[in-house]
Amino acid sequence: MAGAGGGGCPAGGNDLQWCFSQVKGAIDEDVAEADIISTVEFNHSGDLLATGDKGGRVVIFQREQENKSRPHSRGEYNVYSTFQSHEPEFDYLKSLEIEEKINKIRWLPQQNAAHFLLSTNDKTIKLWKISERDKRAEGYNLKDEDGRLRDPFRITALRVPILKPMDLMVEASPRRIFANAHTYHINSISVNSDHETYLSADDLRINLWHLEITDRSFNIVDIKPANMEELTEVITAAEFHPHQCNVFVYSSSKGTVRLCDMRSSALCDRHSKFFEEPEDPSSRSFFSEIISSISDVKFSHSGRYMMTRDYLSVKVWDLNMESRPVETHQVHEYLRSKLCSLYENDCIFDKFECCWSGSDSAIMTGSYNNFFRMFDRNARRDVTLEASRENSKPRASLKPRKVCTGGKRKKDEISVDSLDFNKKILHTAWHPAENIIAVAATNNLYIFQDKVN
Amino acid sequence: MMLSKGLKRKREEEREKETLAVDAWWLDPSLPAAAQAPPAAASSSLFDLSVLKLHHSLRQGEPDLRHLVLVVNTLRRIQASMAPAPTLPPVPSPPTAPCAADSLLASSDAALSASMASLLEDLSHIEGLSQAPQPLVDEGPPGRPVGGSPPSLGALDLLGPATGCLLDDELEGLFEDIDTSMYDSELWAPASEGLKPGPEDGPGKEEALELDEAELDYLLDVLVGTQALERPPGPGR
Numbered sequence: 001m002a003g004a005g006g007g008g009c010p011a012g013g014n015d016l017q018w019c020f021s022q023v024k025g026a027i028d029e030d031v032a033e034a035d036i037i038s039t040v041e042f043n044h045s046g047d048l049l050a051t052g053d054k055g056g057r058v059v060i061f062q063r064e065q066e067n068k069s070r071p072h073s074r075g076e077y078n079v080y081s082t083f084q085s086h087e088p089e090f091d092y093l094k095s096l097e098i099e100e101k102i103n104k105i106r107w108l109p110q111q112n113a114a115h116f117l118l119s120t121n122d123k124t125i126k127l128w129k130i131s132e133r134d135k136r137a138e139g140y141n142l143k144d145e146d147g148r149l150r151d152p153f154r155i156t157a158l159r160v161p162i163l164k165p166m167d168l169m170v171e172a173s174p175r176r177i178f179a180n181a182h183t184y185h186i187n188s189i190s191v192n193s194d195h196e197t198y199l200s201a202d203d204l205r206i207n208l209w210h211l212e213i214t215d216r217s218f219n220i221v222d223i224k225p226a227n228m229e230e231l232t233e234v235i236t237a238a239e240f241h242p243h244q245c246n247v248f249v250y251s252s253s254k255g256t257v258r259l260c261d262m263r264s265s266a267l268c269d270r271h272s273k274f275f276e277e278p279e280d281p282s283s284r285s286f287f288s289e290i291i292s293s294i295s296d297v298k299f300s301h302s303g304r305y306m307m308t309r310d311y312l313s314v315k316v317w318d319l320n321m322e323s324r325p326v327e328t329h330q331v332h333e334y335l336r337s338k339l340c341s342l343y344e345n346d347c348i349f350d351k352f353e354c355c356w357s358g359s360d361s362a363i364m365t366g367s368y369n370n371f372f373r374m375f376d377r378n379a380r381r382d383v384t385l386e387a388s389r390e391n392s393k394p395r396a397s398l399k400p401r402k403v404c405t406g407g408k409r410k411k412d413e414i415s416v417d418s419l420d421f422n423k424k425i426l427h428t429a430w431h432p433a434e435n436i437i438a439v440a441a442t443n444n445l446y447i448f449q450d451k452v453n
Numbered sequence: 454m455m456l457s458k459g460l461k462r463k464r465e466e467e468r469e470k471e472t473l474a475v476d477a478w479w480l481d482p483s484l485p486a487a488a489q490a491p492p493a494a495a496s497s498s499l500f501d502l503s504v505l506k507l508h509h510s511l512r513q514g515e516p517d518l519r520h521l522v523l524v525v526n527t528l529r530r531i532q533a534s535m536a537p538a539p540t541l542p543p544v545p546s547p548p549t550a551p552c553a554a555d556s557l558l559a560s561s562d563a564a565l566s567a568s569m570a571s572l573l574e575d576l577s578h579i580e581g582l583s584q585a586p587q588p589l590v591d592e593g594p595p596g597r598p599v600g601g602s603p604p605s606l607g608a609l610d611l612l613g614p615a616t617g618c619l620l621d622d623e624l625e626g627l628f629e630d631i632d633t634s635m636y637d638s639e640l641w642a643p644a645s646e647g648l649k650p651g652p653e654d655g656p657g658k659e660e661a662l663e664l665d666e667a668e669l670d671y672l673l674d675v676l677v678g679t680q681a682l683e684r685p686p687g688p689g690r
Contacts, residue, residue, distance in 0.1 A: 094514070094515065095514065096514040096515045097514075184518055185517070185518070203518040203519060204518070231518075231522060232522060232525075232526060233522065234518050234519045234522050236519060253519050253522055253523055286499060286527055286530050286531055286534075287527065289523065289526050289527065289530075290523045290527060293519070293523060340499070343502070343527075344502060346506075349519075349520055349523065
């Protein structure tokens with residue numbers, strides 16, 4: 001059994017030991033629907049960690065500066081800002097409610113003191129500015145200290161207002177609202193490496209936006225058939241290449257990924273590359289298509305690879321090879337014999353995300369029973385860990401977990417039939433530079449760090 | 454659907470045994486999946502389950518397109534594998550000959566296609582309704598600018614009653630060739646009110662229909678101006 005978690009540190013592939021660091025969220029067994037975390041994202045420096053929930057709120061955590069007098073604090077994440085990003089809306093024409101659930105958050109690269117992020121629900125994308133205020137001006141000429149306006153005729157002398165320190169206040173303000181461009185449900189947003197544009201994707205279309213312009217967007221992919229009766233495939237995820245600003249990919253419900261180059265034509269309905277692994281005839285079933293549906297696609301930081309997540313596995317693709325992935329990692333193969341039941345209870349439609357470590361040497365994805373899986377690509381090892389309150393003593397090492405698939409169940413193993421399918425880890429994030437991971441377990445956010453860190 | 458811990462359900466163990474048998478069958482390495490015909494009973498229960506899911510999905514005001522497409526594709530696969538099946542679930546009357554059985558499946562497929570087409574066409578009509586017109590771009594832009602005039606509103610054939618045909622135990626329902634969806638405008642009736650009969654619907658069905666007629670009258674009165682609007686239309690979630 002794999003000993004430790006994955007994730008390469010800069011020095012090389014040492015064995016890492018994942019430890020519990022923090023958990024955020026209510027301990028209550030009764031989970032409020034609105035508190036369910038729906039997206040997790042580190043910013044580009046890793047100092048900020050944003051979560052979005054079903055209630056339309058965004059909570060941003062900031063990493064504390066390392067304190068020499070408290071060496072064990074090791075940079076804890078504490079609440080920095082909380083705001084209501086999206087409200088529930090009612091579409092009167094269709095007589096439908098538009099959910100306020102935050103589907104995705106993406107940070108913009110930082111260009112000044114303020115932080116910017118994009119957050120989206122099913123229909124509307126918003127650009128938020130998060131800024132700090134730690135000074136205020138005192139000694140205005142035209143108003144009193146308590147804000148009352150002074151009579152200008154009474155002023156006999158002028159003074160220069162002075163800046164005085166105040167308690168830090170973090171303000172979040174919506175700077176842009178990008179609305180009315182998506183008929184179907186938005187599943188992805190991705191900021192371009194040019195830092196000026198971004199894409200948004202729904203089930204059938206992908207639009208390109210300029211961050212400054214809200215009243216129009218350009219449609220760059222449209223897979224809606226002329227006759228809707230012929231609809232057999234939808235877009236499930238999309239992402240810009242991390243370095244090539246003209247390249248993006250989008251995945252489909254049929255398990256394919258198309259890479260498009262915006263330079264080749266204005267309309268990217270024709271792909272430049274088409275990634276699909278041929279179906280294994282021996283494992284064909286009625287559910288083959290559903291389990292091949294890709295729920296997430298992510299470029300590696302290097303830009304040389306991309307990773308796709310389908311129901312049972314994660315696959316790493318070399319962008320230069322379309323015929324098959326270079327790596328396939330089984331997440332929970334023991335579920336293959338349970339597909340019928342999982343179809344019945346709709347779990348087979350769960351959309352798991354995946355992420356790369358900062359150095360691309362490891363990948364991580366979630367599973368059921370609050371388990372998550374890590375694959376060390378260099379060492380060719382994988383490990384199953386659990387996010388639970390029971391393992392939440394400070395700096396406690398996480399013990400690898402094992403699922404028993406048949407035969408005699410060993411001690412500390414859990415049988416497939418005992419897995420809790422309500423406890424799903426759909427959203428995870430990896431710090432861009434260090435071995436710190438954030439794992440969303442329903443309404444709780446777990447932060448784990450490696451011991452060496 | 455809330456789950457209790459683990460996969461097993463306390464009720465319907467027979468059904469579970471059947472479904473697990475299907476799972477086990479698919480795992481059998483000695484049987485090349487493509488070459489064998491699946492046991493009719495297992496496929497039939499999967500078929501019913503898929504139809505239920507499709508029905509449930511179609512009843513949502515705004516169905517999850519991915520879920521819908523995957524269920525429909527799975528249903529088509531199951532149907533394709535069931536097509537040459539010699540046995541069929543029993544029908545009340547009249548007794549069917551083997552050739553009529555084929556047409557039964559064919560017509561249910563037609564009804565399915567009709568209801569799917571109806572729904573998906575509706576989605577494309579609704580797109581026209583809700584699309585806010587946006588200014589077109591002057592210079593040669595990459596891609597197409599989003600916006601422009603919405604497509605003409607054809608017959609708003611929302612959720613035609615064809616969907617209900619699949620779940621009717623009545624044989625007559627399957628052969629209904631008059632698509633009344635053009636006349637049943639569901640624009641004002643909340644989709645969640647469940648005009649479509651489901652297998653679980655019994656005495657509640659007539660009640661639900663009555664309610665909707667009353668609501669329709671009320672809304673018509675509002676339109677005509679004889680009544681002030683007192684409550685908003687129910688959301689079709």
